[in-house]
Amino acid sequence: MAQRLAEDHWTVVDHRDAADLYVINSCTVTAEADRQTRQATRRVLRKNPSAQVIVTGCYAQNEPMECATIPGVSLVLGNDHKLAVAKAARELPRDSRPNQVPVRVDRLSSLPAALLNGYESRTRAFVQIQQGCDQSCTFCVIHRARGQSRSFNRKSVLRQIHTFVDQGYREIVLCGVDLGSYSDLSDDKRPEINSLTHLMQEIAILPGDFRVRLSSIDPVHIDDLLLSILAESDRFCPYLHISLQSGSTLILKRMKRRYDAVFLMERLEAARERIESLVLGADVMAGFPTETESDFNCTLEVLKKANIVYPHVFAYSARPGTPAARIPRQVPRDERRRRASELRQVGQHLRAEALASMISNTGYLLIERAPGLSGSVIYHGRLENYMPVRLTSPIPPVGALLEVMVTGVDGDVLIAEPLSPD
Numbered sequence: 553m554a555q556r557l558a559e560d561h562w563t564v565v566d567h568r569d570a571a572d573l574y575v576i577n578s579c580t581v582t583a584e585a586d587r588q589t590r591q592a593t594r595r596v597l598r599k600n601p602s603a604q605v606i607v608t609g610c611y612a613q614n615e616p617m618e619c620a621t622i623p624g625v626s627l628v629l630g631n632d633h634k635l636a637v638a639k640a641a642r643e644l645p646r647d648s649r650p651n652q653v654p655v656r657v658d659r660l661s662s663l664p665a666a667l668l669n670g671y672e673s674r675t676r677a678f679v680q681i682q683q684g685c686d687q688s689c690t691f692c693v694i695h696r697a698r699g700q701s702r703s704f705n706r707k708s709v710l711r712q713i714h715t716f717v718d719q720g721y722r723e724i725v726l727c728g729v730d731l732g733s734y735s736d737l738s739d740d741k742r743p744e745i746n747s748l749t750h751l752m753q754e755i756a757i758l759p760g761d762f763r764v765r766l767s768s769i770d771p772v773h774i775d776d777l778l779l780s781i782l783a784e785s786d787r788f789c790p791y792l793h794i795s796l797q798s799g800s801t802l803i804l805k806r807m808k809r810r811y812d813a814v815f816l817m818e819r820l821e822a823a824r825e826r827i828e829s830l831v832l833g834a835d836v837m838a839g840f841p842t843e844t845e846s847d848f849n850c851t852l853e854v855l856k857k858a859n860i861v862y863p864h865v866f867a868y869s870a871r872p873g874t875p876a877a878r879i880p881r882q883v884p885r886d887e888r889r890r891r892a893s894e895l896r897q898v899g900q901h902l903r904a905e906a907l908a909s910m911i912s913n914t915g916y917l918l919i920e921r922a923p924g925l926s927g928s929v930i931y932h933g934r935l936e937n938y939m940p941v942r943l944t945s946p947i948p949p950v951g952a953l954l955e956v957m958v959t960g961v962d963g964d965v966l967i968a969e970p971l972s973p974d
C-alpha cells in the first residue's frame with residue numbers, strides 16, 4: 553500500500569508523524585486487535601484533526617459497518633481493495649458524515665497481481681505465497697477476513713524472491729495464512745509439483761547469498777519431505793513457528809483443528825530429530841471454552857516436552873459469530889489470563905535455557921538495526937535460528953550477514969562477537 557501511494561506522488565512518512573492521510577491496516581484476530589484499530593484512529597486524529605483516515609485490513613473486511621462508525625474514519629476498504637488505496641485516496645470525499653462513510657468491501661477471491669519493489673527495512677523481505685484459508689477453526693475469524701485458500705503462481709514467487717535478492721535482501725520470509733496448503737495449479741495440475749515442498753526445493757537451488765524462513769506452519773503440514781528439505785538445505789533457517797494452539801486432544805477437537813495431541817508431539821519430535829539445532833516457536837491459546845485445568849496442563853506439557861522457546865500466547869478472545877463464542881462453558885476472563893501468563897512464564901524459562909545453551913556456539917547474524925542507534929538498541933539482528941543478538945564490537949552496516957560467536961546472554965538477547973567480516 554505504501555508503494556502504491558508513493559507511486560501516486562504521496563510522501564510516505566513515519567507512522568508517528570503528522571500526516572494528511574492515514575491508512576490503518578487493521579487486524580481482527582482478537583477483540584483487543586479491534587480495540588487497537590479504534591485507538592489508532594483516535595491517536596492519529598489527535599496529531600492532525602483534519603486528516604483523512606482509511607481503515608482497511610481484516611477488521612474492515614469482517615466488520616465494515618463497525619469500522620465506519622469509528623469517529624473520524626473517511627473510508628472503509630476491504631482486503632480486496634486495499635492495493636487500490638491510491639485511487640481510493642484520490643477519490644475520497646472531503647467530508648464524510650458519520651453515518652455516510654463509504655464502505656468498499658467485496659467477497660474475497662483475488663490475489664494482487666503486481667510484485668513489490670521492496671521494503672522499508674533493507675534486511676528481511678516478506679514474500680506472500682498464499683492467501684486465505686479453507687479451514688474453519690471454531691474460534692477463528694481470519695478465514696472470513698481473508699477468503700478461501702489461493703496460491704500465488706510459482707514462477708512469480710520465484711521472480712519476487714529473485715528481485716529482492718538482487719536488491720540485496722539477505723533474508724526472505726515465506727508468508728501465507730495457511731502456508732502449508734500452498735498449491736499453485738496454474739501451470740501444472742500434478743500435486744507433487746505444486747506443493748509448498750516443491751516450491752521450497754526450487755528456492756533451495758536459486759542462486760544468491762540469502763536465507764529463507766517459513767512464517768508459520770500447521771502441524772499437519774510438517775511432513776517428512778518438508779523436514780528433509782529443512783534439514784538438508786542450508787538455505788532454510790532452522791526455525792519453525794508452529795500453529796499449535798493447544799496440547800489437549802479434546803480441545804483441539806473442539807477447535808476443529810486438523811490434528812490431535814499425539815500427532816502433534818510425534819511431528820515435533822520428528823522435526824527435532826531431523827533438524828540439528830532447531831528452535832521452535834508457536835502460537836498457543838489459553839482458556840478456549842471448556843478448557844479444564846487438566847487440558848491446560850496438557851498444553852503446558854507440550855510446551856516443555858517440545859521445548860517451545862518462543863511461544864506466542866493468546867488468552868482466548870470470543871469473536872462474534874464464531875461457533876466457539878456460542879459454547880456455554882466459557883472460561884472466566886481472569887482464569888484465561890492466568891493460564892496465558894503461566895504459559896508465557898514457561899516460555900520465558902525455556903528461552904533462558906535455550907539462550908544459555910548457545911554460549912560458545914557460532915551462527916550467522918543478519919544486521920537489522922542501524923549502527924548509529926547501537927547505544928539504544930536492544931539487539932542488532934537475528935541468527936538463523938531467530939535468536940536476537942547484540943554485538944559488543946563495532947556494528948557492521950544494516951543488511952550485513954556475518955559469522956559470530958556467542959559469548960553471553962543479557963535477558964532475552966544473546967551477546968556475540970564477529971568471527972569474520974561480511
Ligand code: SF4
Pocket residue numbers: 685686687688689692693694695729730
Ligand atoms: S487454520 Fe484455522 S486458525 Fe488458521 S486461519 Fe484457518 S481457520 Fe483460522
